[in-house]
Amino acid sequence: MTTHGDLAKGEHGGEHGADGWPDIPGDTALTLRIPEADPLVRAGFPAHVTVLYPFLHESRIDARLDGELSALFAGHDAFTLTFAAFGRYPGVLYLDPWPRDLVQVLTKELTQRWPEAVPYRGIFGAGLDPHLTVANSEGPATQEAAYDRLESDIATALPLVCRVRTVDLIVWDGSRWQSRTEYALG
Template sequence: MVIAEENEGQGERETDRWPDIPGDTAFTIKIPEADPLVRAEFPAHVTVLYPFVHESRIDAQVHRELSGLFAKHDSFVLTFAEFDRYPGVLYLDPRPHDPVKSLTVDLTQRWPELVPYRGLFGAGLDPHLTVANGEGPATQDAAYDALQAELAPLLPLRCHVHAVQLIVWDGERWRDRIEYPLARASTPGRAGPHQMR
């Protein structure tokens, strides 16, 4: 789910280029308001950090640290008003970038062994929400021009971000595991992580 977006449109399966093993984890921000726009095979999201530590390392102490880390960040609003592209990928550019990047920085400062996107993109990628990623170099311009024209009237989207999701690769798909609230979340009583079913 998190990483198919970087598949360069060569017809590869999501896991062909990514050495994910069951128990691998990542942090994402769900953007359900954008689900109707997404043509990729995963829900709308913005990646905060891929990969995080293996699930086997996430004990009660790590949960407490994560809860405290995310609670130091205020909830925020992302606006999706413009499209952009990576090779083979059409995405929405979330603005501002800073709140998402700040979350990533705090995680990687606390766990310095973590390298965003396993180092495949240098320092990483700017925050983005993948809309489509199934086209190759020969077809992407025409296909994504048409898709942008179709979806542009639905923009801008303003999305309130109150939490970050820890997701886990089970060998077949990414599954929600725990939601970590940010500070000043609008839902009362969200003081700690909540198990997701």
């Protein structure tokens, strides 16, 4: 799978990003990279579906924990996600992955094993449904019209069917998200 490499700005906007996400250097996230969707994304970072953000601080990722993650993900078969419908959160246009329960199972297993890894720091209660952010730069006054146009522009590329074979562990270094480890499914 293609790595996240040098993301200039994470989905959550950085430590003091415009959308207020409190990313801290050393934060990690587990994501599903969806390179087939990169041409559709207008959000300034590679297409992905978040499995768990934040995970554990990078300082806790040692050989033992890395082995635990490898074993956990190896216990799940690779799978296919289909992106055929749009959804919206306030300020966000996203593609809805189907079946989403395949992602939710991974999130649930991770949070049961590491209960201190609270999805989205608890900002959204139990978390958000899995999604692939397409755009997140519009405010309340402009988002409806802008996202209606964007949906219309990219709808012809759907459905997008993507095979997911790995989970990426990415790390926030204070200015960008970088890939650290790729774990194989199955």
